[in-house]
Amino acid sequence: MFSKACEYGIKASTYIALKSLEEKRVSLKEISSEIDSPMAFTAKILHQLAKNDILVSAKGPSGGFQIQKDRIESIKLADIVYAIDGDSVYKGCALGFNECNANKPCPLHDKFVVIRDELKKMLQNTSLFELTEGLEVGLTFLKR
Amino acid sequence: MFSKACEYGIKASTYIALKSLEEKRVSLKEISSEIDSPMAFTAKILHQLAKNDILVSAKGPSGGFQIQKDRIESIKLADIVYAIDGDSVYKGCALGFNECNANKPCPLHDKFVVIRDELKKMLQNTSLFELTEGLEVGLTFLKR
DNA sequence: ATTATTTCGGACAAAATTATCATAAATAAG
DNA sequence: CTTATTTATGATAATTTTGTCCGAAATAAT
Ligand code: FES
Ligand code: FES
Numbered sequence: 001m002f003s004k005a006c007e008y009g010i011k012a013s014t015y016i017a018l019k020s021l022e023e024k025r026v027s028l029k030e031i032s033s034e035i036d037s038p039m040a041f042t043a044k045i046l047h048q049l050a051k052n053d054i055l056v057s058a059k060g061p062s063g064g065f066q067i068q069k070d071r072i073e074s075i076k077l078a079d080i081v082y083a084i085d086g087d088s089v090y091k092g093c094a095l096g097f098n099e100c101n102a103n104k105p106c107p108l109h110d111k112f113v114v115i116r117d118e119l120k121k122m123l124q125n126t127s128l129f130e131l132t133e134g135l136e137v138g139l140t141f142l143k144r
Numbered sequence: 145m146f147s148k149a150c151e152y153g154i155k156a157s158t159y160i161a162l163k164s165l166e167e168k169r170v171s172l173k174e175i176s177s178e179i180d181s182p183m184a185f186t187a188k189i190l191h192q193l194a195k196n197d198i199l200v201s202a203k204g205p206s207g208g209f210q211i212q213k214d215r216i217e218s219i220k221l222a223d224i225v226y227a228i229d230g231d232s233v234y235k236g237c238a239l240g241f242n243e244c245n246a247n248k249p250c251p252l253h254d255k256f257v258v259i260r261d262e263l264k265k266m267l268q269n270t271s272l273f274e275l276t277e278g279l280e281v282g283l284t285f286l287k288r
Numbered sequence: 289a290t291t292a293t294t295t296c297g298g299a300c301a302a303a304a305t306t307a308t309c310a311t312a313a314a315t316a317a318g
Numbered sequence: 319c320t321t322a323t324t325t326a327t328g329a330t331a332a333t334t335t336t337g338t339c340c341g342a343a344a345t346a347a348t
Contacts, residue, residue, distance in 0.1 A: 001145065001233075001260075004306060007240040014251055027324070041307050047326065060315030061323040077252075089145075096151040097288055107158055107275040107284040108221075115263050116145075122255050131251040140251040144241055148336060171294070185337050191296065204345030205293040291348080301338070308331070318321080 006084045009045045010131075011035040011142050013080050016055055016065050017072045017128040018135055025064040036143035045084065052083035067128070077131075078123035090120050150228045153189045154275075155179040155286050157224050160199055160209050161216045161272040162279055169208040180287035189228065196227035211272070221275075222267035234264050 002010070015034050019026045028046065032039040046065055050057040054075060055067045067075065081089055093100040094112035102109065134140030146154070159178050163170045172190065176183040190209055194201045198219060199211045211219070225233055237244040238256035246253065278284030 001236065001238060002240075004240065007238075010252070011239055011250075029324090038307055040309075043325070044307095044327090050325095057325060058315085059313075059323090059325045060317095062316065063314085063324045065325090092145065094145060094151075095155055095286075096148065104288055105278075105284050106155075107278055107286070108154070108270075109284065111266050111270055115259065115266055118262060119259050122259055126252075126255055134249075134251055140249050140253065142239075142251070144248055173294090182337055184339075187295075188297090188337095194295095201295060202345085203293090203295045203343075204347095206346065207294045207344085209295090289348105291346100293346080294344085296343070297341090299339085299341105301336100303336070304334080306331100306333070309329085311327085311329100313326070314324085316321105316323080318319105 002081065002089075003085055005041075005045050006081055008035065008037045008042055009049060009080050009084045010077065011037065012042060012046060012065075013049065013054065013067070013075075013128055014131040014135065015142055017067050017075075018132045020067040020069055020072060021132065023069070025058065025062070025066045027064040031065065034142060049080065049083055052079075054079060054083055072132070073127050073129045075128045076124055077126045077128075078120070080128075081123055089123075090116065092116075146225065146233075147229055149185075149189050150225055152179065152181045152186055153193060153224050153228045154221065155181065156186060156190060156209075157193065157198065157211070157219075157272055158275040158279065159286055161211050161219075162276040164211040164213055164216060165276065167213070169202065169206070169210045171208040175209065178286060193224065193227055196223075198223060198227055216276070217271050217273045219272045220268055221270045221272075222264070224272075225267055233267075234260065236260075 012031050012035055015031055016026055028039060028043050032042045046055065046057065049055050055065050057065050091099055093106055094108040095106040097106055100109065135142065156175050156179055159175055160170055172183060172187050176186045190201065193199050199209050201209050235244055237250055238252040239250040241250055244253065279286065
């Protein structure tokens with residue numbers, strides 16, 4: 001469904017959000033340990049998210065990554081997925097046409113669009129804050 | 145969403161179904177031309193589908209692929225996807241855990257399961273026959 | 289039987305994705 | 319200013335997915 005990069009991106013963002021809620025900045029090392037992801041690969045993804053204005057990075061000792069507290073509620077999953085995987089999730093054709101187009105649809109178009117739109121809605125409606133809620137109370141997990 | 149292999153598999157199966165409705169067997173060459181897919185790669189996918197009892201293959205001159213007419217309605221997209229991509233579409237975790245498990249869920253679990261189940265239902269309810277209907281009347285297409 | 293055609297099957301190759309490594313750049317702290 | 323720490327960046331490697339090639343096996347037609 002999502003690329004590995006995207007999965008790491010979502011998990012990392014969620015963890016950073018969780019810590020940012022208590023004003024803490026977190027290092028790459030801590031992040032990749034907490035979400036169980038390859039460190040260097042995660043670094044690139046975080047860099048990508050920083051470029052896309054989703055999180056803030058700081059170099060040097062006591063540096064790390066953070067998300068502005070007041071944005072945790074307004075940053076949606078869709079923003080993260082878009083920053084990493086682009087719009088393929090929203091515009092992609094089920095059967096691989098370059099672009100989904102209702103004027104020259106693939107046989108699966110009608111039924112697929114319904115699902116894809118629900119996925120889209122879900123991603124657009126789910127904020128980073130929501131993802132942290134279950135984590136805090138030990139109801140959900142970022143690694144096993 | 146689906147792998148390339150799966151996309152080709154669905155398109156090929158749909159085309160074979162379309163021709164099988166008029167008792168025609170179709171060659172690999174014709175198939176990959178009609179769905180615009182790499183021939184040798186398509187061959188492997190068709191072979192895979194034949195092994196999984198979704199279509200019948202015949203070697204030699206005037207050989208090719210066919211689907212039993214009386215099964216075109218009962219073969220569902222889910223069967224094809226399963227034969228090629230396995231159960232990852234149905235059991236996969238949104239954030240990459242080995243298996244989705246409600247007892248130790250990822251932060252996206254609850255919202256993701258809803259979408260995944262709808263996709264599952266859609267695939268289980270959509271028959272190969274349904275996909276051919278639009279094709280016959282020029283409403284849908286297998287290539288652009 | 290021979291031949292032409294077509295799927296089967298395995299080895300191989302290319303491309304994309306995922307992951308690692310080494311070094312540079314920034315910066316906080318002493 | 320120097321040093322230690324941490325992100326940034328580009329090169330490289332491993333893995334997976336996608337795609338190609340070629341000969342083997344089957345079989346229909348002559
Ligand atoms: S054209 Fe294929 S999903 Fe819309
Ligand atoms: S555990 Fe991640 S989707 Fe169920």
